[in-house]
Each structure stands twice: as C-alpha cells, then as structure tokens.
Amino acid sequence: MMRCRFAAWAAAACLAALCTGCFDRKELEQQAFVTSLGIDEAPQGQVDCTLRIALPQSNNGGTGGGGGGGAGGKEPLAGSGPVTYRARSVIEALNLANTSIERTLSLSHLTDVRFGASLAQRGIARHLRPLLRFREFRRTIYVFISRTTAREEMQAETPVVEKTPTRVADDIDLLSKYNGLMVEMARLHDFTNALDAGHEGALLPLFAVNREVAADPAGKQGVQADRTSYVAGHVARAGGNPVEWAGAAVFRGDKMVGYLDGRETTLLRLLRGTIKHAKFELADPLAHRGLLSLSLNREHRPRYHVRLGQPLVMVIDVPLEADLLNMDAGYNLQGPRQLARLDASLSREVSQEMRRVVEKLFRQYGVDPIPVARAARSQFATHAAFAAYPWEARLRDAQVTVRADVHVRRFGVQIAQAESRV
Template sequence: MHQLAKWIVIGFVALSSLMTTGCYDRQELEQQAFVTVMGIDKAPNNMVDCSLQIAVPKTPGSGGGSSSGSPLSAAAPLTFRAHSITEALMMANTSVERSITLSHLSTVIFGRSLAEGGLQSVIQPFVRYREFRRTMFVAVAQGTAQEVMASNKPVLEHSSSRMADSIYVMGGRVGLFPVTQLNDLITAMETPHQDVILPLYAVNQSIKDNPKGGAIKSGEVFQPGSEARSGGNPVEWIGGALFKGDKMKDTLSGTDMIYLRMLRGTVKTTNIDFQINKQREGAVGIYIRKERSPDIKVVLSNPVKVKVTLAFDADLVSEPATKQASVISREDKIKRLIEKKLEEHIKEVLKKVYNQDKLDPIPLSNHIRGHFRTYHQFVSYDWTNKLKTLQPDVSVKLSIRRFGKRLEPVTER
C-alpha cells in the first residue's frame, strides 16, 4: 500500500509538470520595439496610413556628465499604408528590427479627414485586440496625425509616454482641452443620446517654419494652430473636436472648452480674463476653483428647458488700473460683473453645441433618464431634434476669497 501511494505521488508530480507553463514563447526586452504613440490617417482606396512612434531605449550616461536624451526617447515616426491597423502592425515587422509591441502605447491620434468620415471602420481592432488598453488617451489632429507626430518637438519631456501623462494631468488643471480615453469614446458610441469630445492637436505653421523663434506673427488667442507665439514646440494641444456617434462634427476653441468643462464638472482650477468693455482698456483676471459639482435640472417641455447652477471660489489676480477705492469696497460690483460675463459665455457655448450642432457632450441626457419608465422609452425619445430648440438658463454663484497681495491697483500719481 505504501509503495502504491509512492507511485501515485510520483505520477501526479510528473503530470503536473506537463501542465505548468514554460518560457518557450518568452520575449526579452532587447527583442521588442515599444510603440508609444500611434497616428491613423485616411488614405486612398479605403486604406489607412498608420504612423508609429517607437521608443528607443538608451543606456544612461555614467559619471557626472549628462547623458544625451532620455532612456526612452522616441525615434522619428514611421508610417505604413495598409488595409487595416493590424495589417500595418504586421508590415512594421518587415522594416523594424524588433517585434512590435503595444504594451507602452499611451496615445492614439486620428487624422481630421478620417474622424469626419467616421471612426467605425478603424475602431474595431481597439476593442478586440488584447494589446490595446481602454485607458489609452485619444485625440484628433487638426490636419493629419502623421504631420502632428513628425512636427512634435517637446520642450521638456523626451519620453512620449511621460509627455502624454504630463499633458493630460495638466488638462485637468487648466481646462483648455478635454481629457478623453479610449473607453470614453467607445462608451459614447454605444450609449444612446450621448456624444463625446476629443482633444485637438494642431501644428502651428509659423513655429514650424521658424523653430528658433523671432518676431511674433499675427494669431488668435486659444485657437488650435493659430496661437500668437514664438519658439517652442510647433504642436499645440488646445480646444476640442465634437463627435456625433463616430463622426466629428465641429470644433471648440480653448476658451469655449473651459466653459464646457465647467458644465461637465471636470475642470478643478483655471484662469480666466474678461475684457470689461469693447475698447479693451483692461481685463479682470480671476483664478477659479470648483466649489461643487454643477446642479443641472432638465424639464421635458416643448421646448426643453435646462437650468444650470454653477458655484466657484475665485481669487482676483488682476484688474484695470483705476483710481477708485479699495477693491474690497467694490467687491460686490466686481463679483456681479464676473458672474454676468461667465453666464453670458457659458450660455453662448450651450447654444453653439446644443442648438446649432445638436450634440450632447455634457451629457444632459443623463438627467432625463428618470422621466422614463423603461430603457426602451428613453432610447426611443427624439432627444436629438429637441436639442435645436433647447432653452438654457445659466446661473453662476461666485465667492471671491482673496484679492491678491495688495488691495489697490498700481496707478501713476
């Protein structure tokens, strides 16, 4: 009996060793090419141009001397024309010395022409292929994704992955562009009465033509690709691309994006300047912090009415030179001026997005679900056509907490 038990144990151990995993399919780090950024553009004959930016591992310099670049600085992007993304990735293995892997892919950029035509045809691999993570950031190029990737010259970061993380952390602090992940895009495409907005990447041609800087050419404030500046990275990330389903319909400037993100409750802090009159004699500048989430009430009347209440804390950071009394004595007047300006601008954005474009990126549809007894009734409701006559009512409650380091402006005696 003892001998039988011994052979049973030996047989069990032998069989177990056959079922354990081995390392026959292992891949060493030196055998992999890590893609950090992917760009997808529309190409002729129903094909796509797939651009890949590959991290180039480098050995950090030893001793006190500084090493050139980052341990994961990126090589120039490579572009492959194929019938699909997966085919392009396979083609990349014919000219890249290492096996292509997407485990470090942080950002996917869609070209504008592709986005306007619809992402339905290219989005399928992102859902099914195991290496595409839904936490990847997605964006739209003002022109082509290939141009944006080729023109990108970071000011500080050398690692593409770290650059993406830094940009999108900053997005939550300034509000000039949305922070959108692949999961947000897919969820909006699959959810009735809900639209998505992606950040816009644009190439500033004047910076690209004169990278060393020089005289500032005419430009527009907070407009993608048109910023009036000199030197730095030719690529700008500002504003948003509005989508209806899988198709891009319109764009928003950086300023409009701040107001839309206020309505969504996704901007924590930001700076805003208001011109006090048409002569632009001066501006009132405030630093805003979100006090609480937006209070939104939707009435399904004809037309649909929306009441939005926003509450903010603010620091006064600038005001026009004046010989008037201390700012404390004028606090109520300044507060009413800022509240009125905020209400006007936010209402303009609502009319543009909802009345003109008939889109719902906030989405307000989340606030009407309780009006329907069943999900089928909610889906069948003609929400899109109701948006063109939607009547917004915006109320802003501002609390000015601080007035800066002094109470009186600097004036000439």
C-alpha cells in the same frame, strides 16, 4: 505522515516546472515597442498607419540592442522619426510593418492612438473595432484628434522638457487636471463608453501643428501673430514644440462635427464640473477697459433642471468662487457695495459666455457633451423610453438658461489699488 510530505513535495516540484518566466518565448532584444500610433485617411478606403518605435537602449546607456554595433555605430532609424504604412486596416498595417522592421512589433508599451481630422469627420467606428477586439491594444491607451494629419503631428512633435515624446501623453493628462484650456485626456475605454451612451456627445483632446513655429523652431523671427488666439495650431508664440494641444473635438455619434477653442473648452469644463480650478480672463465689466484675470473655482457640482416638452426647457446652475489674480483698472475693492457690484457683473458676463458655448453645441452641432441628458433620465419609466426620445432633435430649439453665480472670495495680497505718483 511521510506520504503526505512526499505528495506535497511532488506537487511543489510539478508547480515549479509549470511556472515559467518567459511564457511567450520573446526576449526584449527580439521586440520593437510601438509607443504611438497615428491613423489617417488614405485613397480608396485605405488607412495610413504611422508608428513611432521606441529607440532601444543598451545597458551602458548607448543605443542599439546587443552586440554588433550596427552599421558603423550609427543611431538606429527608430530615432530618426515615425514610419508609415498604407493598408486596408490597422491590423494589416501592423502585419506589413514587419516587412521592413526587423523585430517583432509589440504594443505592450503603446501610450496613445491619434486620428487625423479628415478620417474623424467621416467616422471612426470602423477603425475603433480592431483597437477594441485585438488583445494587444489596452483600453487604457489615450485617444485624441490631430487637426491636420496624425503623421504630420507625429513628425513635428518635439517635447520641450521630456527627452522623448513617449511621456508627453501622460504629462498632458496630468496637466489637464489643472489647466482648463484642453478637455481632459480620454482613454479608449472612456471614449467608447461615451459613444455607446444614449444622447451624450463625446469629446476628444485636440492637437495641431503650429506651422509658423515649425518653420522657425528657434523663434528667431519672434511672434508674427497680431492677436491672442486660443485655437490649437494658431497660438501666438515663437519657438518651442511645434505641436499644440488646446480645445476639443466634438463628436456626434462616431463622426467629428466641429471644434471648440481653448477658451470655450474652459467654460464647457466648468459647465460639466470636470475641473476644480481654471484661470480665465475677461474684459473688466465695471471699468469697461482693461482685463480681469481670475481663477474660477468650482464651489460644488453644477445642477441641471430639465422640463420635457416642445420646446425643451433647461436651466443650468453653475456656482463658482473666484480669486482675483490681476486687474488693469485703477479702482479699489474696499467696501461690500463695490464687491457686490463686481460679483453681479462677473456672474452676468460668465453666464453670457457659457450660454454662447451651450448654443454652439446644441444649435450648431446638435450634441450634448455636458451632458444635460443624464438629469432627464429619471423622467422616463424605462431605458427604452429614454433611448427613443428625440433628444438631439429637441436640442436645436431648446430654451436654455445658464446661471453662473460668481463670488469673489480672495483678492491676492492687495485690495486697494496703488495710487500713481507723478
């Protein structure tokens, strides 16, 4: 019995010696935490890697790490903006960064990687490989596209509510679940899976700098644009964060082939069934003047019917419920006949707009990000037969029918329009 106790105590002592708290021998004060990474195209096949470094905070709430007080108590350069390094690869740029950053770089707090548009158009597979192979890059980081350059967008980013840009990606991820103007935020793992999947087009969120807002951050000159825009970088507004997120970047393979604006992205997400509620405005189909503002709610997931052949035949059924939020016209909605007319008109208008989005994706870009291809997998005996089918080539002349079935269920707190009095 005593021998067993002695052996147990000896084993516990050995285990206690083996369990160390700081296994990498790096203290927090010895590390510089990269929170965002931007990758842009550079001459001669090189890349410009832009790093945003977290500003270190001392225990008393001030900046700086440890004693000393720095150069006259000034704020560290990490608080003044991102830094950029030109190299032949992302890993080489991270290595070169320690020629001017006095702490060891750590990617443990990296939240997002953004690619410049020109780089994405040439293909990003080569630049994804180090992100997938190097163990410090977690597959849960967000990936998106900067419509100009990642460096310009990172320099201009000034959050409206958050104190630092570090939490912006997490906030937008939550926001995209309730706002259809942007495609859902993509994580590195999900994006690479979409690239590897057969006959599926990948999508990434699209960020852009509104140069009118950047030139007048306080908004003193007011709104200069003449009309409403859903294009990232051209939203009609004054003041606020110069960076905007709206729409989606569309990929064929690893190359970006085009964009969708915010309105088209709302319709695409309803076609994909990836959003449950989306606000949407369209011209009043009954009054032929004014606008209708709706909340389109997913009744259940869309259904895709595919008949293989030449041409390819597709039918997409999208059942939707609608809440009426605003109506400019003066008619009322009392009575089933008026409601039936409104439902039929809305179904026709939404179906036509969805069809235009599908034709843009299929005919102009030759991609299927919905993806309808998944519904056709069961018609092939093997995965090899499915992979060998010329799906993308058949998309361009496919016969597509989109049937949005819209039913207005709720009218707010007013059914009859108030009569104007003179």
